[in-house]
Amino acid sequence: MCLAIPGKIISITDQLDETFRKGKVSFSGITREVNLCMVPDAQPGDYVLVHVGVAISKVDEEEAQKVFSYLEMMGEVEELKTPEPIQ
Amino acid sequence: MKYLTEYRNPELAEQFFEEIKRITTRPWTLMEICGGQTHSLVKNGLLEMLPDFITMVHGPGCPVCVTSISVIDEAIWLAEQPNVILCSFGDMLRVPGSKKSLLEAKAEGADIRILYSPLEAVQLAAENPEKQVVFFAVGFETTAPANALSVVHAHKQGLNNYSILASHVLVPPAMEAILGDEENRIDGFLAAGHVCAIMGLEEYFPVAEKYHCPIVVTGFEPVDLLQGILMTVKQLEAGIYKVENQYTRAVQREGNKLAKDTIDEVFVTGDRIWRGIGRIPQSGYEVNEAYRNFNARVKFNITIEPAEENKECISGDIMKGLKKPFQCPNFGTKCKPEHPLGAPMVSSEGACAAYYHYAGSKMLQD
Numbered sequence: 001m002c003l004a005i006p007g008k009i010i011s012i013t014d015q016l017d018e019t020f021r022k023g024k025v026s027f028s029g030i031t032r033e034v035n036l037c038m039v040p041d042a043q044p045g046d047y048v049l050v051h052v053g054v055a056i057s058k059v060d061e062e063e064a065q066k067v068f069s070y071l072e073m074m075g076e077v078e079e080l081k082t083p084e085p086i087q
Numbered sequence: 088m089k090y091l092t093e094y095r096n097p098e099l100a101e102q103f104f105e106e107i108k109r110i111t112t113r114p115w116t117l118m119e120i121c122g123g124q125t126h127s128l129v130k131n132g133l134l135e136m137l138p139d140f141i142t143m144v145h146g147p148g149c150p151v152c153v154t155s156i157s158v159i160d161e162a163i164w165l166a167e168q169p170n171v172i173l174c175s176f177g178d179m180l181r182v183p184g185s186k187k188s189l190l191e192a193k194a195e196g197a198d199i200r201i202l203y204s205p206l207e208a209v210q211l212a213a214e215n216p217e218k219q220v221v222f223f224a225v226g227f228e229t230t231a232p233a234n235a236l237s238v239v240h241a242h243k244q245g246l247n248n249y250s251i252l253a254s255h256v257l258v259p260p261a262m263e264a265i266l267g268d269e270e271n272r273i274d275g276f277l278a279a280g281h282v283c284a285i286m287g288l289e290e291y292f293p294v295a296e297k298y299h300c301p302i303v304v305t306g307f308e309p310v311d312l313l314q315g316i317l318m319t320v321k322q323l324e325a326g327i328y329k330v331e332n333q334y335t336r337a338v339q340r341e342g343n344k345l346a347k348d349t350i351d352e353v354f355v356t357g358d359r360i361w362r363g364i365g366r367i368p369q370s371g372y373e374v375n376e377a378y379r380n381f382n383a384r385v386k387f388n389i390t391i392e393p394a395e396e397n398k399e400c401i402s403g404d405i406m407k408g409l410k411k412p413f414q415c416p417n418f419g420t421k422c423k424p425e426h427p428l429g430a431p432m433v434s435s436e437g438a439c440a441a442y443y444h445y446a447g448s449k450m451l452q453d
Binding site: 001002003004016020032035037038040049051052053054056057059063067070074076080 | 121122123126127130148149150151176178203204205206207226227229230232233236240243279281282284285307308336337339343345346349434436
């Protein structure tokens with residue numbers, strides 16, 4: 001449950017103040033809204049490790065892609081495919 | 088070695104295997120902390136390829152497995168209160184409480200929602216002002232910043248219908264509890280990569296020093312695990328005990344400061360009861376006084392009688408590394424993923440479920 005999944009920031013969608021930022025992150029085509037509070041210098045185009053909806057660190061593109069294909073092979077990216085909040 | 092071809096870098100994996108074999112002169116017992124690492128070791132067949140001298144035992148790093156039966160009962164009690172929506176990560180639903188699981192409570196009509204992130208629960212609270220939304224905040228240090236952030240956001244938005252049932256657990260006190268047990272036979276630890284991505288390395292130095300135990304922060308892919316094992320065995324063979332970082336791709340020595348600040352903003356450290364292990368001092372986070380209005384235990388004045396663990400489940404011995412899942416008389420018979428006696432059979436990161444699924448697939452191949 002502690003796995004973090006790498007994805008690419010597509011856009012910043014919300015910036016309420018200096019620390020509160022949200023963005024669209026693509027996980028190999030699956031897009032989710034991700035909180036970016038804890039990676040203040042991450043920008044669109046950057047790759048981040050995302051855990052339960054929060055980006056916890058930046059990673060480089062090559063690492064991100066390798067990790068993602070590994071997680072996909074292990075069946076660990078299913079949690080991303082669950083529908084957006086129920087009801 | 089057919090599995091090797093599936094690894095990110097099979098040649099490197101082969102080299103690590105060879106090197107581990109070459110340098111190991113006597114038996115060593117290593118524990119990987121993280122359930123994700125257990126899953127990866129078992130599913131990728133690494134355990135069978137390691138030399139006989141190396142025994143891997145599987146630690147308590149699966150939040151689903153260590154959340155105490157009383158906390159599950161608290162979550163179920165909350166879900167059954169009128170006007171409450173209880174939100175949880177999906178893995179928690181099948182964990183047996185003293186009388187039933189959250190899944191059974193849901194079937195009986197409780198409003199229980201499976202969410203991917205605690206931040207979605209805050210959104211749900213904003214959209215349902217007439218309901219009380221409670222998030223079942225389980226997890227290790229990796230998950231704590233997100234759960235803390237949900238409280239900060241709810242506070243910023245002025246929501247008074249959001250709270251969390253915190254059941255956070257911490258790795259270093261659990262390591263100390265295992266190393267301090269008189270039956271302990273762990274020689275070295277693979278620490279959990281993503282936990283350390285948040286917390287950094289500092290808190291492991293005193294543990295390595297006090298117990299003369301090498302600790303290597305390790306990733307979760309096969310080559311990471313093999314390299315982590317190699318680094319640990321190298322230390323053991325040389326008679327040294329340091330904290331080393333195999334997973335430099337994601338882990339900085341100082342961790343993520345903003346994430347740690349968010350944890351400190353919302354949580355306070357306190358004792359926690361671990362399923363199968365018992366009370367470990369200062370091993371969990373609870374919501375602090377400043378945010379007490381977001382603490383479901385305070386808000387709903389929960390008073391649940393502490394429940395007893397199922398005596399037929401030996402999960403404590405398994406998570407302390409004293410027994411393997413196959414050594415449990417109920418493994419695969421009375422206890423299966425579909426009807427678990429204890430939590431390690433529930434989550435795919437639990438040692439018992441990992442062994443169960445792995446053994447199943449091997450039998451099919453044979």
